[in-house]
Amino acid sequence: MPTMNMIQALNSALDVMLERDPDVLLFGEDIGYFGGVFRVTDGLQAKHGKTRCFDTPIAEGGIIGAAIGMGAYGLRPVAEIQFVDYILPAYDQLVSEAARLRYRSGGEFWAPITVRSPYGGGIFGGQTHSQSPEALFAHVVGLKTVIPSNPYDAKGLLISSIEDDDPVIFMEPKRIYNGPFNGRHDEQLKSWAGDPTAEVPEGHYTVPLGKAAIVREGKEATVLAYGTMVHVAKAGIEDSGVDAELIDLRSIVPLDIETITASVARTGRCVILHEATRFAGFGGELSALIQERCFWALKAPIARVAGWDTPYPHAFELDYLPGPGRLAAALLKVMED
Template sequence: MTQMTMIAAIQNAHDLAMGRDDDVVVFGEDVGYFGGVFRCTAGLQEKYGPDRCFDAPISELGIVGAGVGMAAYGLKPVVEVQFADYMYPAYDQIVSEAARMRYRSAGEFTCPMVVRMPSGGGIWGGQTHSQSPEALFTHVAGLKTVIPSNPKDAKGLLLAAIADPDPVIFLEPKRLYNGPFDGHHDRPVQPWKKHPLGDVDPEYYETPLGRAAVARAGEDLTVVTYGTMVHVAIASAEEAGVDAEVIDLRTLMPLDTATVMASVQKTGRCIVLHEATLTSGFGAELAAQIQAECFYHLEAPVLRIAGWDTPYPHAQEWAYFPGPDRVASNMKKLMEA
């Protein structure tokens, strides 16, 4: 095992995938010569050449559209949208072309493409560099949506996504890129300071899509979450003194309902936690499914904790995030319900 940051684990996944399969190509804004704004593709152009790792014009629609064409042709493009906030011009290509390729061609064509996007806040990026748009993708049939919470999973999930024959949206929490993150930060993680965050196998491995992980075992209540909020949930349980079980979804779609329902049926109480805006967030879907499947096991209503229903605040972003204080107080209230 080797200690890696999430950035290093993602770079390593690219390297191994490109080394194993000549059809894997990597491109996007500044991913070639510069190695990506967060350095997730550093060294790939030098090692594999400009035909397999190259820069694209600043046109997200063009980047993703070209990726769709490459995938239909038989290549395996891994495209980077520099920030998830920039994906809106490309959304039509993702939804109308990539997601529907298999269905509209009756299986004659597939779209083995990965769209990587740094997601979420925590770096003082403001409104246009901090959004968490995962719910926009989980609603679309034909897409898989992945959000890792640690370097080991980031590598394994990305390798599984590249190997998948259908399009995968791969959202990377920026607050976890360089770590370490214990859920208690009251200021941005500085992306230029590199700190080892986790042990990662340097060899090739895949973490299966559609399988959640139990990040913390517990008996009192279940927290269903993903990405950065996994660490917040663990810190909150310790602060509240609650024996909470934390489920790290890892893949939002396909959703591992078996792991989620088994945990809620065991504990009888559930919090759904995410960084994105509350209304119409992915937590609403989780809460609805849990309520339907676990109604007779619940000791209290399913509780959602999320970002506020406001445009993303710049100066107040650390008040916007669900933090250990807010989550811990709600854990205590739920235990009293």
């Protein structure tokens, strides 16, 4: 199998689905001739034509609104929002139309759309290009939210998302798009996880939505993470010396609560790691769900390691994002309790 980074794996998934299903089409800002700002759709317009992969105006509400109409008509559109920070003008379309269409129409119409978007840190983009708003989508009944952490999962999860009959928000962690990121992130990410590439099959395969992966087995604590933070967690666990089990959620809606609770019930301790701000972040929901199901098994309070509850700084991104040191400290703290 070829070795791919996440961009190549996502491109392969889109290529496979364009060839496999004539109802699949791609559109978004600069994704056609240019191939996308991160080159995820590079070469797809040349291969599949301008009616299958095409550019749109800078109008996020129009992009998602058009996707919903296409989905109701019977197509399987894959819409790209260039940065997830700019999805808010389309939020009403996602919440009021896409998420509710199946229920409101009594099952007569639905919205089998996939909304791809880069998210999180990695380019020193601050408040306008580096946010992590996954909790906004997880709150909406009817939307699925998927976040891969490696190229193999990225391809399989994207194919599953496109084939799913419900709307999916597919958030791509830009920090690990190309393997280790350039500049200061490059050396830091290498020290955490090596080169985050993987062997990826060239053809069609799926990774099921709603099924977490146990990345590392352990007996003393459970660490929950997704996206780039899976790699941060690997390094933090190693630095701590704690025999911790690491679970990659892969999708936060649907959530594999069975795998999570089975692990926490066995280890008795849990640390949750994500990039988004701690207050009202998805880690709070995870903590509540675990407490409700594993209260009598817990040996220490559930800990959350997250972005700071401040505006996202441009120049001080590495100080804002959780690193292995903060995760290791949290693990050692729960081991003391």
